[in-house]
Amino acid sequence: MSALAREARPLALAEALDALRAPDATERYSPLTGERALVIDLGGASRASDAELAAAAAVLVTLPAPTIALAAGELAPAEALVARRCDVCVRERAELAPVLAGIDAAPLAAAALAQLLRASEGASIEAGLVQESLVYSMLQAGPEFAAWCARRGPPRLRPPPKGPAVLAVREGDRLHVTLARPEKRNAFSSAMRDGLVEALRVAACDAAIREIVLEGQGPAFCSGGDLDEFGTLPDPATAHLVRTTRSAARLLAATGARVHARVHGACVGAGVELPAFAGRVTARADASFWLPELSLGLVPGAGGTVSLPRRIGRQRTAWLALSGQAIDARTALAWGLVDALDEAR
Numbered sequence: 001m002s003a004l005a006r007e008a009r010p011l012a013l014a015e016a017l018d019a020l021r022a023p024d025a026t027e028r029y030s031p032l033t034g035e036r037a038l039v040i041d042l043g044g045a046s047r048a049s050d051a052e053l054a055a056a057a058a059v060l061v062t063l064p065a066p067t068i069a070l071a072a073g074e075l076a077p078a079e080a081l082v083a084r085r086c087d088v089c090v091r092e093r094a095e096l097a098p099v100l101a102g103i104d105a106a107p108l109a110a111a112a113l114a115q116l117l118r119a120s121e122g123a124s125i126e127a128g129l130v131q132e133s134l135v136y137s138m139l140q141a142g143p144e145f146a147a148w149c150a151r152r153g154p155p156r157l158r159p160p161p162k163g164p165a166v167l168a169v170r171e172g173d174r175l176h177v178t179l180a181r182p183e184k185r186n187a188f189s190s191a192m193r194d195g196l197v198e199a200l201r202v203a204a205c206d207a208a209i210r211e212i213v214l215e216g217q218g219p220a221f222c223s224g225g226d227l228d229e230f231g232t233l234p235d236p237a238t239a240h241l242v243r244t245t246r247s248a249a250r251l252l253a254a255t256g257a258r259v260h261a262r263v264h265g266a267c268v269g270a271g272v273e274l275p276a277f278a279g280r281v282t283a284r285a286d287a288s289f290w291l292p293e294l295s296l297g298l299v300p301g302a303g304g305t306v307s308l309p310r311r312i313g314r315q316r317t318a319w320l321a322l323s324g325q326a327i328d329a330r331t332a333l334a335w336g337l338v339d340a341l342d343e344a345r
Contacts, residue, residue, distance in 0.1 A: 010041035010070050010093070013079070017048055020059040030064040031107035037100060038063060040086065042071040042079050053078035057085040066103055066114040066322065068096065087114045087318045098323035106144045106294050113299045113321055117314050120305055125253045128306035133243040136301040137236035144297025145231070155228045166195025168202070173210040175203050182218025187226040188270040188302065193248055196274075200251035203258065214261045214278065221263040222271025224292060225302070249303025252277035262342065263287050272320075273304030276311050276337065283329045283338040290326035311336050 011019065016038070019025060028034040038060075048056075060067050060082070069086035070093065071079075083089050088099055103110040116135045120128040139145055167178040177199045179186040186192070203209045216222055233239040252259060252274055261275035264284035272289045275281050293300050300308075300321060308317040312335045320327070332338045 010039040010096075012041055013048065013082075016040040017052060017056050020056045025059055026062055026064060029067075031111050032064070035065055036107045036110070037066050037068060037103050039068045039070060039096065039100075040082065042069055042075060042083055043073065048078075050078040053082055057081045060085040061118050064111045064115065065107075066099075066110050066318070068099060070096065084315075087117065087315065088322065089315050090319075098325050099319060102294050102322040102324050106297050108142055108144055109139055109294050109297050109299060110322055112139060113294065113305075114318065116299060116305055117309065117318055121309065121314050125306055126250070129247060129249055129303055130244060132299070132301065132303065132305045133240050135299055136243070137240040139298050140231070140236040140239060142297060146297075148296045149231050152227065152230075155230075155232060158228055161191065164195055165189060165192040166199060168195075168199035170209070173208055175199065175209045175212045177212060177214050179214075179216040179222055182216075184226065185220040185223035185266060186216045186218065186271070187223050189226040189229055192226075193246065196248045197246050197251060200248065200255055203255050204251055210258060212255060212259045214259060214275065216264070216271075218265075220265035220271070221267050221275075221287070222269075223266050224269030224271055230296070243301065247303075248274060249277060249306065252303070253307070263338070269293060269300065269304075270302035272337075273300055273302040273307055276307035277303065280340075281338040282340045282342040283332060284342050285329050287329040287332070287338075288326045289320075289328075289332050289337060290324060291321045292324055294321055295324055308337070 019028065022028065029038045066088065067086040069083040069089040071083045071089055072091050075083060090096055112135050116131060120131050123131065162183065163180065165181050167180045169176045177196065179192060181187060181189070181192060203212050233242065256277045257279045259278035260280045261278035262282050263275055264287050267287055267289045269292060272291060291300055291304060299305065305317065316335060329338065329341055333341055
C-alpha cells in the first residue's frame with residue numbers, strides 16, 4: 001500500500017466544503033504544492049444548502065489534484081451533483097486503495113489525466129483526440145516518464161518482423177482486419193498502427209464494405225503499446241504530430257458503426273482504447289481489460305480518453321486509468337465496455 005493510501009483521510013462533506021471555499025483551494029489540492037488527491041465522504045448527514053453544494057461542485061473541476069467521492073448509498077440531488085463532479089466515485093473505502101496508490105506513484109500524470117478527462121467531456125471526438133495527444137506529449141517530456149525510461153534501460157533491438165503486422169482480407173462486403181504479431185502478443189507498434197490505418201482508410205473510402213471485423217491472432221487481442229518503441233521518436237512535438245496525422249483512433253471513430261471488434265485474452269492499453277470506438281464489441285470469456293499508462297508516467301494515448309468515456313463514463317475511465325486494475329469480461333459487459341460475451345469461441 002502506498003503512503004498516500006495509508007495516510008489519506010476522507011473529508012466529511014462539511015470539511016470538504018470549507019476546504020473548497022478557501023481561496024487557495026487549487027494550491028492546497030495540487031501535487032506541486034499540497035495534497036495529491038481530495039477524497040470526500042458523502043455518507044454522513046449534511047446541513048449544507050443546495051447553493052453551497054452547487055458552489056463546491058463548481059470548484060471541484062478547477063482543482064489540479066484528482067478528486068474522489070466516497071458514496072455508499074443514495075444521495076440527495078445536490079450531493080449527487082458533488083459526486084458526479086468528482087473524477088472518481090467509489091462505494092467502499094477498500095476501493096480507494098488502488099486509486100490512491102496509482103496517484104501516489106505518478107502524481108503529475110494522475111493530475112494531468114483528471115484535467116484531461118474533465119476538459120474533453122462533451123468535446124467532439126476530434127477535439128478530444130487532439131487534447132489527449134497534447135497531454136500525452138507533454139508527459140513524455142516529464143520526470144515520471146523519464147524515470148520509467150531509466151528503469152527500463154535502452155530499448156531492446158527488435159528482431160525483423162515475420163510478416164505484416166496487420167492482415168486485411170475482403171470477403172464480399174466484409175473486411176477482416178487482424179492484428180498479426182502473436183509472438184509479441186500483438187503489441188501495438190508503429191508498423192501495426194500503419195497497417196491498421198491503411199486497412200481502415202480502404203473501408204472509410206468504400207461504402208460497399210458493410211462490416212469491418214477487427215480481431216487479433218494468438219493468445220491476446222493486444223497487449224498494449226510496444227514498450228520497445230516508447231521514447232524512440234526524436235521529440236514530443238514530433239510525436240504529437242505523428243499521432244494526429246496517422247490516427248487509427250480517428251478512422252475507427254469514423255467507421256465505428258460498421259466495426260465489430262472481437263476481443264480475447266489480454267486487452268491492454270491500445271487493446272482497450274481502440275476497440276471501444278467500435279459499434280459492436282464482443283469479448284471471449286477469457287478477456288481482461290486494463291490501462292497501465294499511468295505506471296509509465298503517461299495517460300492513455302491511443303484514443304482511450306475519448307472512446308472509453310463514451311462507453312463507460314468519465315469516472316469509470318478515470319478509475320481504470322488511476323488504479324491500473326484489470327476488469328474481467330463480465331464486468332466489462334456490465335459496464336458497457338463490451339456489448340456481448342462470445343461463449344462459442
